[in-house]
Amino acid sequence: MTHPSLSAPNVLWHRISPQETMKPNERCWCGSGAKWKKCHKYREQQQPINIFEHAVAMREKFAEGFCLATVTHGSYCGANAISSHTIQRRGGLAAISEQNHVLTTKFDLEDLVKNHGTPVLKRVSTKKASTFPGFCAIHDAELFEPIERPGATISKETASLLAYRAICMEYFRKSAAVELDKLQRKMDYGTPFPIQAEIQMRCAASAYGTQLGMRDAANWKAFYETMMAEKRYEDFRYYEVRFSTDVPMVMCGAWQVETDFEGNWLQKLGTTSSDLEHITVNLTKIGDSTSAVFGWAGTKNGPAREFVESFKRVPDDRKSSLIASMAFEHSENVFMRPSWWDNLTADQKSALLNRIPNGTASRMRSANALLDDGAHTMPSHVESTLEAI
Ligand SMILES: [Zn+2]
Ligand SMILES: [Zn+2]
Helix, strand or coil, X not given: CCCHHHCCCECCCCCCCCXXXXXXXXXXXXXXXXXXXXXXXXXXXXXXXXXXXXXXXXXXXXXXXCCCCEEECCEECCCCCEEEECCCHHHHHHXXXXXXXXXXXXXXXXXXXXXXXCCCCEEEECXXXXXXXXXXXXXXXXXXXXXXXXXXXXXXXXXXXXXXXXHHHHHHHHXXXXXXXXXXXXXXXXXXHHHHHHHHHHHHHHHHHHHXXXXXXXXXXXXXXXXXXXXXXXXXXXXXXXXXXXXXXXXXXXXXXXXXXXXXXXXXXXXXXXXXXXXXXXEEEECCEEEEEEEEECCCCCHHHHHHHHHHCCCHHHHHHHXXXXXXXXXXXXXXXXXXXXXXXXXXXXXXXXXXXXCECCECCCCCCCCCCCCCCCCCCEEXXXXXX
């Protein structure tokens, strides 16, 4: 089955036409929605802003968060959020930590500038790792109890909770990214018109992608909530692979499916075709061993199913290493044991780090993104698999 997005035309997302002068009351060319006289007319004379200071203020605002649990149809609980772990601190995170610390791919604007645009891994305490302020204490404990309890096993009910949590985190991140995009549009204060034009075109491109991503995440979130409330799991599918070897990585992520593990496109982002399917991946300790759980709600033979089928065809002794590549390629919520990273070769490290900017406005993803590159980064012994597809 071929997804319509593969043959649909690209959306002309960055098509804004910068204009040096406009009628004062016309909507500004930048797409802000404001009148020109209130937006770009005097942009060159405006005081440049310190983008980092603003980013810090914005992060503080988002650090407080609010509970995303839907209490009645269409309305959020909205209570103050706690720092919810997307990966259990005493389970998955504890298993890979050293001196209560792990490494992560998550970095911010300042880190990126400091390292001249080259991503490096960051050391974080397990207390702070994998958290997001998306649920209040009550909902966090109540909603996820079935996957947090000792001896938890994978079923449609528990796998859909893992998937739901990944989607909520993605939704939360996208909401923050939308705010950051708005902030970046102010980076042209005090610059001449040609620079304004360039900055606004770049912002328009990235903002478009973020907004689409947020809309999809909101739709999936609502879908899961209805499914769980009605306990009707027929459209939810999962595949679990259990490893008998120690896996030095944990992750929890959700994204739009793009390529499979064999070098084929399954869906294309940024086209006029919507209804893209998602995949969620949780790699963590479940019960006594480490499992990778792929979960999705979608059509029986759609792109998400094809994605998982191509992973099933990956030889068992390569599955862990390919999960590592996939984690760097698609997720920002990945945590690693420090000594594991230290023991990789320089080539293996740079190959993994190089994946981080893929799929952003600055670097296109290739069809071969998830094709096996032969790097043996993680030992892999598959103990068993379980599926409901
Ligand atoms: Zn403007
Ligand atoms: Zn709540």
